[in-house]
Amino acid sequence: MTTPAPADDRPRLLMVMPYRQFVSKAQAEGFWVGAIWDPRLETPEYLDDVRARADLFVTADFRDPRVLRRTLHEVAREHRATLIYHIGREETMVAAYEAAEDLGGELNPAAAIQLLADKHAMRDLLARRGLSPVAFEAAPTRQEVADAVERIGYPAVVKPSALAGSRGVFLWQQPQDLTAWTALVDQYGYDGPFLVEEYLRGPEYSVETLSRDGRHQIVGITEKLLGPPPLFVEVGHVHPAPLPAQRRRAVEELTTRFLTACDYRFGPAHTEVIWTERGPRIVESQARLGGDRIPRLVELATGLDIEQAVFAALAGRPAEPVAPTATAIVRFFTFPPGRVDEIRGLETAARLTHVDELSLRLSPGDTVPAVRDSKSRHGHVIVSGVTAEEARTRCAQVLAAIEVVVDGTPVRADGRTGVLGTPV
Structure with missing residues (x-):
């Protein structure tokens, strides 16, 4: 623990893992x-x-929920915290909100956070409410997954219930996939529980919302760009998503009904939805802001700083809905495994006036890791344009300009191999 907070009359907010x-x-x-x-x-x-930056900084071992709860109790009482909040990683949210309930400083019921954090509990809730019906089955251990997949039917999506960030999500398409799936979960050292679901076919979106007093404001809908099966690693996002008005309203209505059913009361939520031939289906939801730089896309497209809006709402100054005036895109780089011989075009791309962010986590001599989840991608670029077409054209220009030579083969950021400068 560091220097105690100053004695002042500001409302006291205790946050778990605030960025x-x-x-x-x-x-x-x-x-x-x-x-x-x-x-x-x-x-x-x-x-x-x-x-x-903080008025008080405390460390604790989050691996033990009891330690986190005890720390929150002690710090909140010592420093007279009136509110306890957590919008970081999902793994520790439930323990934080349980402590907040004990102390009377919760912004959401711990049960609501549990529903959003537990994929199986979420599916049970949706089934009971008749919302977004999806065939699913729980598999407590990895030994039970293969039989569950057989019962759900091929292809089926297998999700580690206790992992976040799409880690370990796998499309099981045939019995022989057992070997590849086992190798994947071995990399995470994960043995269960799992959730096995029917494979939902269709474009995928995320709905960014801000809730206050149980009322849910739609900030916008983001289109997801996904890599190939069986992992479906996200390779980009487009905000706002190019959706017909009727489809947009259906996605928004399902999302708000779902959050109400969970009794989610305050803060941002990031709800993933697939549009199937039967209509929208909930994939999952998190009681936090979207990752993958989605808040920056929202700000570029609408001017709304959604992060600031969270705390403005907490202070009693909720933001008004903002219509988009531009389209913003983030694309992630996924180069093939191997040794980096050379990197070309990065400085040229960085000088483009429409590039908002550009990051490449590779240097000559590095070994390129295989991309298996969002944390193993190799960098990203963010661009925006007045229209969706302009934004996509600008993004393609950047992807075509960056080339990494891997084991002697030039590979552009758009995935093509060949000579730098070839028209896209």
């Missing part, structure tokens, strides 16, 4: 901010920055 910008944005809305972090989860440099 550094959350600390600053909460303070800008008038809050005293205490930050609780597990030092294993970020670099010392990053946490030093959080420590410098």
Whole structure:
């Protein structure tokens, strides 16, 4: 624990694993901010920055929910925190909200957070309410997955119930896939439980919402760009999604009905939906902002800083809906495994005026890791345009400009092999 917070009359907000910008944005809305972090989860440099910004900085081992709950109890009482909040990674959310309920400082019922964090509990709720029906079956251990897949029918999606960020999600298309699936879950050291679901075919979207007092404001709908099966790693997002008005309304209505059914009361939610031939179906939802730089896409498209809006709403100043005036795209780089011989075109792409962010996590001499989930992608670019067509054209221009030579083969960021500068 560091220096105690100053004695002032600001409302006291205790946050579990707040990212550094959350600390600053909460303070800008008038809050005293205490930050609780597990030092294993970020670099010392990053946490030093959080420590410098926060009014109070405390470390705890999040691997044991009892330790986290005890820490929250002690810090909240010592520093008179009136609100406890968590919009970081899902794994520790339930414990944080249970402690908040004990102390009377919750913004959401712990049961609502449990429904959003537990894929099986979410499916049970949807089935009971007759919302977004999907065939599913729980498999407590990996030994029970193959039989569950047989009962659901091929192809089936297998999800590790206790992993987040799409880690370990796999499309099981035939019995022989057992070998590849086993190798995948071995990489995560995960043995169960699992959820086995019918394969939902169709375009996928995420719905970004802000809730206050149980009322859910649609911020916007984002189109997902997915890699190939069996992993379906997300390779990009487009905001706002190009959706016909009737389809958009159906997706929005399903999302708000779902959040109401969960009794979700306050804050952002990131709800994933697939549009099937039977209409929209919920994939899953998280009680947090969307990852993959989606908040930045929202800001570029609408001007709304959705992160700031969370804390403004907490301070009693909810944001009004904002119509998009542009389209923003993030595309992630996924190069083939091998050794990096050379990188070309990165500086040229970075100088393009329509590039908002550009990051490549590779250097000459590096070994390119295989992409198996969102954390193993190799970098990203964000661009925007007045129209969706302009944004897509600009994104294609950047992807065509960047080339990584892997084991002697030039590979462009758009996935093509060949000579730099070939027209797209």
